[in-house]
Amino acid sequence: MDRKQHIAIFTTASLPWMTGTAVNPLFRAAYLSMDGDRKITLVVPWLSLRDQELVYPSNTTFILPSQQEKYIRQWLEERTGSKFNFTLQFYPGKFAVDKRSILPVGDISEIIHEDESDIAILEEPEHLTWYHHGKRWKNKFTLVIGIIHTNYLEYVKREKNGAVEAFLLEYINRWVVHIYCHKVIRLSAATQDYPKSIICNVHGVNxxxxxxxxxxxxxxxxxxxxxxxxxxxxxxxxxxxxxxxxxxxxxxxxxxxxxxxxxxxxxxxxxxxxxxxxxxxxxxxxxxxxxxxxxxxxxxxxxxxxxxxxxxxxxxxxxxxxxxxxxxxxxxxxxxxxxxxxxxxxxxxxxxxxxxxxxxxxxxxxxxxxxxxxxxSWEAATERFLKAAELDQPLARKPQKTRSKKFLSLSLQLGRKFDDASAYIHHMTLGFEGSRRVFGAVPGSLHPDEQQCKELGLASPSSRRGSKK
CATH class of the missing domain: 3.40.50.2000 (Glycogen Phosphorylase B;)
Structure with missing residues (x-):
């Protein structure tokens, strides 16, 4: 039997934080799972108790990921009147107070097993990859789709020295999104422009x-x-x-x-x-x-x-x-x-x-x-997404061999080598605590700490280091 195509949706926030990247990816996972044709996994950040107290409203906190999962599923069921068959998993995250954002800790692509690495949807791909240090998303997954949610440049422009920071951020965003995504969907033209991206509102309403x-x-x-x-x-x-x-x-x-x-x-x-x-x-x-x-x-x-x-x-x-x-x-x-x-x-x-x-x-x-x-509606938004991402077509298509396009083949090879070099530079730069701090990463975000590993059932940092010797 052919196994079901697997879609992993990674996002930058989670309920009870009522922000767009907590709510919209949750609905996307729910409605993509409705027909049962695909296996869906939603991957959301897990925060330590101290960070939860900074982020989540009304003193809502969780000791275990299972408690937060119950909260998320109950919230969804109350608003849709339905139960949905998708998997919910957590990755270690830390809250960056200066950015008012949750940033991933460690290589979060490892959450998905190699046998199920078909499609990854990165909700806010620039945000998820600014400080990524691990396996290259394009190598791990057959198809990586980035959905641009936020007009980061507009926010940065309003800060002190905003014009300079926005200029640098524009190029960093374009660089990391190109390195890690095959396709890019922009919700509207209000976002930063990306080469070969398409504009499509793939969101619906509760x-x-x-x-x-x-x-x-x-x-x-x-x-x-x-x-x-x-x-x-x-x-x-x-x-x-x-x-x-x-x-x-x-x-x-x-x-x-x-x-x-x-x-x-x-x-x-x-x-x-x-x-x-x-x-x-x-x-x-x-x-x-x-x-x-x-x-x-x-x-x-x-x-x-x-x-x-x-x-x-x-x-x-x-x-x-x-x-x-x-x-x-x-x-x-x-x-x-x-x-x-x-x-x-x-x-x-x-x-x-x-x-x-x-x-x-x-x-x-x-x-x-x-x-x-x-x-x-979310039904229509899901239809728009599947069409924009071309998921209504066969996923793997091998290029036809031809002798008349040697120059094109050479150009593609050079392009891939350039992409590989760019990814290597990014990987090496973000592999050291000092350089990560220079670029604004949260301290100690290269690997999850002992507490996060314990809460999420991950291998402890000491055992990870021992396995690499």
Missing amino acids: PKFLEIGKKKIEQQKNGGQVFGKGAYYIGKMIWSKGYRELLKLLTDYQKDLAELEVDLFGNGEDADEVQKASQDLELSVKVHPGRDHTDPIFHDYKVFLNPSTTDVVCTTTAEALAMGKFVVCANHPSNEFFKQFPNCILYDNSDGFVKAIFKALSEEPEQLTDAQRHEL
């Missing part, structure tokens, strides 16, 4: 949001009041997530928008500053702690405001559209996918922002068609 939207349609048909509240925004409460842009627009047009009431929801490092800035406005702008976007408190809002231009494809924008709301957002590459929906109102400038709000407040959102709802 089905709960589509259910909320259907209930709103029934309310409308029965003549009930569908949306009794005005405008809101929900997002991680840091300035770079659109709060600065939104508060500036509201400040500049306070008189024009005198009747507007806006509620902001989120948690983050800049929450106190956002609260203070909102209090200086003459408008009614209230700041609230973050909540799950499915919370009933959001169901009656009519208008979702999202001026952010740092997102790649904003998940909360898709969720608001699925719930049947108006969305007012910037005419920006990150919002290109949303242009197809009639309730998405784009603006090009400050005057356009004001006009868009008046339009949204004075009109009623259109009901989404079945086709439009499907386009927002």
Whole structure:
């Protein structure tokens, strides 16, 4: 019997951290496993207790990986109403406070056995490979697909010496992604460009949001009041997530928008500053702690405001559209996918922002068609992914031999040698603690420590060193 094709999905975050790279790869694993044609493994970071306390909200921590797996699966089942047949595994990770990111420790490609190394999906491939030291991903797996989630360059540009750092980061990202990935999918044109990459939104929305939207349609048909509240925004409460842009627009047009009431929801490092800035406005702008976007408190809002231009494809924008709301957002590459929906109102400038709000407040959102709802779903996102990754075609295709293309063959050989040399340089550079620290790696991330090995059932560092003698 032919064994099932195996897909391993590696990502940079995990629930209960409510970030895009924790949620979207989880749904991808679930929906890829639905038809049972492939074997799916989702590989997520495991943090020590100290790091968990820094990252996970509401004092949620886990002593064992099995406890976190139970939490993740329960969260998924509550939102989909289904159980999914995929494997969940953990790799050792450490939280980099300066980057507000989880970084892999050791060679995480080892999590997947050689017999099952068919396809690897690297969610945020640049992030997963900046400090990779181990077997080359392209050599380990038959096909490596990178999905670009984050506009790292835009975030870096906003920091001190941002222009210089962004210039260097752009080339480092391009280098490591080229070394380790066969294919690259960019969620939107808002990301950094990569050679031979394709642009395709391969994300969907939690089905709960589509259910909320259907209930709103029934309310409308029965003549009930569908949306009794005005405008809101929900997002991680840091300035770079659109709060600065939104508060500036509201400040500049306070008189024009005198009747507007806006509620902001989120948690983050800049929450106190956002609260203070909102209090200086003459408008009614209230700041609230973050909540799950499915919370009933959001169901009656009519208008979702999202001026952010740092997102790649904003998940909360898709969720608001699925719930049947108006969305007012910037005419920006990150919002290109949303242009197809009639309730998405784009603006090009400050005057356009004001006009868009008046339009949204004075009109009623259109009901989404079945086709439009499907386009927002994870079923459609999975279809788009399989097509973009060409996984609907045979995986292994041997090149045909031909005598008339010796030059092309020579070019390919030279290209491979150059790639191999680049990978070797990266491998050697990142193989020493000192050089890793120079490039910003977390201290002690070359190999997992004794505690992580014990928690994950990995060979201890001492036994690893002994086996290499």
